[in-house]
Amino acid sequence: MKLFDVYPLFDITPVRGEGVYLYDDKGEQYMDLYGGHAVISIGHSHPHYVSLLGEQLRQIGFYSNSVKIPQQQELADRLGALSGYDDYSLFLCNSGAEANENALKLASFQNGRKKVIAFEGSFHGRTSLAVAATHDPSIQAAINENSNIIFLPWNDEDDLIAAMSTEISAVIIEGIQGVGGVHVPSVSFLKLLRELCDQHGASLILDEIQSGYGRSGHFFAHQHADIRADIVTMAKGMGNGFPIGGVLIGPGYKARHGLLGTTFGGNYLACAAAIAVLDVMKEESLIANAAGVGAYLIDQIKALQGVKQVRGMGLMIGIELDGPCAPLRRKLLEEHHIFTGTSSNKNTLRVLPPLTMTKNQADIFLDALSSCLKLTPVNI
Numbered sequence: 457m458k459l460f461d462v463y464p465l466f467d468i469t470p471v472r473g474e475g476v477y478l479y480d481d482k483g484e485q486y487m488d489l490y491g492g493h494a495v496i497s498i499g500h501s502h503p504h505y506v507s508l509l510g511e512q513l514r515q516i517g518f519y520s521n522s523v524k525i526p527q528q529q530e531l532a533d534r535l536g537a538l539s540g541y542d543d544y545s546l547f548l549c550n551s552g553a554e555a556n557e558n559a560l561k562l563a564s565f566q567n568g569r570k571k572v573i574a575f576e577g578s579f580h581g582r583t584s585l586a587v588a589a590t591h592d593p594s595i596q597a598a599i600n601e602n603s604n605i606i607f608l609p610w611n612d613e614d615d616l617i618a619a620m621s622t623e624i625s626a627v628i629i630e631g632i633q634g635v636g637g638v639h640v641p642s643v644s645f646l647k648l649l650r651e652l653c654d655q656h657g658a659s660l661i662l663d664e665i666q667s668g669y670g671r672s673g674h675f676f677a678h679q680h681a682d683i684r685a686d687i688v689t690m691a692k693g694m695g696n697g698f699p700i701g702g703v704l705i706g707p708g709y710k711a712r713h714g715l716l717g718t719t720f721g722g723n724y725l726a727c728a729a730a731i732a733v734l735d736v737m738k739e740e741s742l743i744a745n746a747a748g749v750g751a752y753l754i755d756q757i758k759a760l761q762g763v764k765q766v767r768g769m770g771l772m773i774g775i776e777l778d779g780p781c782a783p784l785r786r787k788l789l790e791e792h793h794i795f796t797g798t799s800s801n802k803n804t805l806r807v808l809p810p811l812t813m814t815k816n817q818a819d820i821f822l823d824a825l826s827s828c829l830k831l832t833p834v835n836i
């Protein structure tokens with residue numbers, strides 16, 4: 457049987473990972489500054505992560521949500537303490553799209569409304585509601601078309617004020633827009649969103665699937681604006697590669713048996729992975745590290761010849777060039793063995809290293825980037 461061919465692939469076969477590095481089947485080393493779409497938070501195969509997952513697997517790997525799984529509460533307690541959302545409840549699922557799907561559904565269960573505001577450039581996943589709220593018609597099938605989603609321009613306060621009404625069930629916004637090319641919502645935009653959602657009885661859903669879990673230098677990126685969401689979604693960095701997603705749900709939302717559900721969500725292995733991630737984040741002060749190394753990188757990249765704009769916070773960085781970034785990305789990979797990412801804006805290179813990245817590793821990247829930018833005309 458062949459694989460359904462939906463992914464363009466690099467001709468590279470990683471067989472081992474350690475920290476910020478990957479090793480392929482030929483023994484070549486690569487610096488991973490993309491983490492397989494922002495998934496690697498504490499570094500590849502961190503010893504504590506390997507040990508907790510191994511121990512858990514030797515005990516029990518899976519049972520469904522019909523029995524007590526104490527690891528779920530342990531994860532919720534640690535997540536509440538580190539994120540500052542300890543008065544919220546946690547629903548565990550398996551991916552980012554599933555987290556957003558549940559968040560949008562929950563908002564609608566709560567207020568009985570259907571309309572959702574999302575933003576131009578957004579990416580919220582590929583399942584039905586999540587893809588309908590994603591601003592990319594090329595990945596929406598006819599069956600996904602949904603007249604309930606209203607797309608508004610990013611950071612535009614007047615359009616937001618005009619569109620808000622008591623018909624709106626939820627506003628969904630990324631903590632930092634990732635796939636769209638690393639765009640940070642302004643503090644005043646986030647504060648206005650909070651205010652308008654309160655005023656109109658709509659749920660404010662912060663999609664922190666890419667920007668959360670310490671990547672921005674805050675636990676959640678929206679916390680830089682000092683606001684609280686009604687619902688927060690997360691995945692990616694949460695399990696450092698083990699599939700897990702989560703929804704943080706504000707105290708005003710009432711649970712009832714059967715309201716949400718999943719077979720695999722919150723299984724023992726996923727919880728062990730997520731607990732290990734939080735242990736390491738705390739033990740190694742990775743949020744502060746992401747803030748420090750990220751600020752250094754952003755400053756240094758801004759000074760490089762050939763860079764038009766640098767956007768982002770912490771270790772979520774978008775480097776915009778005057779032309780497509782694909783040749784630069786190829787050069788970084790082929791000549792310097794450095795993985796980076798693209799975005800839906802073809803001119804923006806996305807840099808999403810593990811939160812463990814050191815200043816020395818940042819300097820290795822900066823040297824490679826600077827030499828590639830000198831040698832690569834951006835408009836080829």
Ligand SMILES: Cc1ncc(COP(=O)(O)O)c(C=O)c1O
Binds near residue numbers: 552665
């Ligand atoms: C902001 C955001 N939301 C949702 C998703 C969907 O996550 P998943 O691929 O785990 O379904 C992504 C994936 O890139 C994302 O970046």
